[in-house]
Amino acid sequence: MALPMEVRSIVHDVLSERLSAVVDNRFDAGEFRLSESAKCGRYRVAKVLGMVKEEHDEVDAGYFERGHLIERWVVEGFRRKFPRRCRTQQTVKTPFGDTGHIDLWFPAERRIIEVKSVSDREQDLPRPEHVMQVQAYMHFLRNARGERRADSSELVYVRYGRQLSYEVHIVPYDEAVGQAIEDELRMLHEYAERYELPPIPSGYDPMSPPCMTYYGRAERCPLWSVCWKGSDRAPKLDAPEVADWVRDLAMLDAEKKALKAQEKTLEEAMKDIQAKLGALLDIYGVKQVSADGVTVTRTVVTPKPKFDMEAALADGALPTDVVERYQKVPKPYETWYVKRPKGQKEDAE
Ligand code: SF4
Structure with missing residues (x-):
């Protein structure tokens, strides 16, 4: 309306x-x-x-x-x-x-x-x-x-x-x-x-511009599938450069996991201090505390209420055709899992 x-x-x-x-x-x-x-x-x-x-x-x-x-x-x-x-x-x-x-x-x-x-x-x-x-x-x-x-x-x-x-x-x-x-x-x-x-012009390959461009994120030419799907001009799956990419991805994945583990440890240590500082702020009824020129402020955020649409639909509280009008179909996305030989995995992480 x-x-x-x-x-x-x-x-x-x-x-x-x-x-x-x-x-x-x-x-x-x-x-x-x-x-x-x-x-x-x-x-x-x-x-x-x-x-x-x-x-x-x-x-x-x-x-x-x-x-x-x-x-x-x-x-x-x-x-x-x-x-x-x-x-x-x-x-x-x-x-x-x-x-x-x-x-x-x-x-x-x-x-x-x-x-x-x-x-x-x-x-x-x-x-x-x-x-x-x-x-x-x-x-x-x-x-x-x-x-x-x-x-x-x-x-x-x-x-x-x-x-x-x-x-x-x-x-x-x-x-x-x-x-x-x-x-x-x-x-x-x-x-x-x-x-x-x-x-396909000579010298073109499926992983390089203009077939695939890299402005912030990799993007394929709209005709990419027509040109390259099943093409024998792409590197073979067991080609040396493909092995390099797999190795690099596994290494980056291990580094990312190590950083995440570190992040978790840091967050736990911060939570312990936040619990003590939070108790003090409650005792004195203030929002912040300072030391050595550093000010720490606590803000209480009240989350927006969430609606359990699936439960409402299951109870028949919402007509399906109405809900469908507001449904956004998400685009498919990729997930990747790197599995290493057992000993190597322990070393990496
Ligand atoms: S993928 Fe696009 S840029 Fe590459 S050969 Fe095909 S049409 Fe040309």
Whole structure:
């Protein structure tokens, strides 16, 4: 049921709608995007064929929208300063029907400007995928006679964080790279027309980027199972590197257990002291006690009441169909158990 207007936030409605629209409208998966020129060709064909769908949530929407706002901020600055010298959102077309949109283009200077927003912690700029993107733009931006119309690009990275700062990287057009992008795009179109995936590129392996990436946690490419399940290009289960991983995991597991045992001993020792200090705080009716500049404060936390849903359901106190509407199905997760030979286990722990 919608809340009455007086207790609803006007801002919330507008902004949450806007973020949902960003997620819904951002991608046309039906064509090859020039901004993905550095991505795995097999993945790009799978996306065009609708075999994989990129899932985007509100966090992604916020990320895209932030990039969009920063890009607009930079582009507006140029538009005001050089109203007749630059074109914004210049369309670039490939001979195969794909389109891209260049943030800024200075025709007289034959220069493209592409704006990116990155966190102030980001190292190693420019990113290779952005270099490939502007190479693709410079290669395909041509006049009616087929002559190229840009010789260099500026990749502008606006860093967000505690301060707004920027850095610029100049990328000259590289004919060999441009031609390779065009050749690959032609080949990808041919595969897509045959409804066929290109082979896995040589040098790729199932445990390394781009098939598996490691930003904070390991994540598999959405096509990973199609590419690698049952593949004879993966290391064999008895390969030496697999034995190394098993050994390393067992060692880390033993270390973790040793730390946990230590943590338990420390907690027990702390509890003994807390019992004595707690008794004193009760005697004097105070919350804290200090010594040597250190203050120890006790807070009594009253937990929220818990509902025993299973008992309520068993007693028929709640209709199952009502409960099901509020049920969240958890995602499957993995548990791991490391079993060592007996003697080794005792040594490790
Ligand atoms: S799993 Fe690897 S080879 Fe397969 S589509 Fe993804 S990136 Fe390409």
